[in-house]
Amino acid sequence: MKISTKILILFLTLNFLSCKGISQEKETEKTRTEIHFSDTEKSSIPKPIGIINDYGQIFTELQRTELSKILYDYDIETSRQIVVVTVDSIKPYNDIQKFATDLGQTWGVGTAEKNNGLTIVVCKPCRQIGIATGTGTELILTSEICKKIIEEKIIPDFKNGEFYNGIKIGVIELIEKWK
Template identity: 30%
Template structure:
């Protein structure tokens, strides 16, 4: 019986390798790159940090955010963190699958990242990080997720859904990712105040 399992397994591996299971883009995507990818932008993503350094508000692993927008986002996030101890952390990735979340939805990946980084734990600046906010952007999926700490309620969840629908995703559809993130962070900060 063990030999049969080995033969079946080997046959499956051989079939998959001969079937050309490649993740390389084909057809139109071979020349166009990933959705939302602008010429000159980084295509490879850098690894996510194991832990966030103090006062880190933007983790742009794919170079999606333009420098002027990044400065404005960091300023907005720093002000909110100082005023309310309610940090907004912005993370851009190519896809959850590039960071170990192969079968995860963006919602599951955002929750995992929020928990891994301890954003819901009171630990920095003496403030309650259970009011932390994570804005995760996935370029390949052309979507974003706002993960709120446990202290936020249904009202804030509804507001964040509207921010995604009205501020962030419409800009993504126009390939204006940096602008979408900037406008989203402004709206999230307003909600958090």
């Protein structure tokens, strides 16, 4: 198969999968009527643009593509969804964990039936990272496991300015622990 044909197939697959995420978000919003945020908090949650939401612009295009492939392949294989978000600020929030949790709930990360999403939020200027899990996910990926992965796998690379490598290693470790 020619390389251009492979690239076209990959592009169409990624395009199809990004549409899946949008329709899933709308379905989830219908079933989540009990979420209560203040208007200020709700307005600070950005709109999703895909499985990688690099609002903080810390990844190159190649890095976004590589990480997207890892996350999309995992989603297709397991129906578990991991979303990575980079931001320049978490205001009006003070706690990145609360921000990550509210963002994951607002976006409907994971499937509504299984609540099996995981949201990773990085705020480079704030020097903070948070991992929020859906209720179905936290049965396996506990707060302790997520904290350990942040401290032992992600932060060492962050300290060296290697944000992409830290996130990639962290994602791979989370996938391994989620089996």
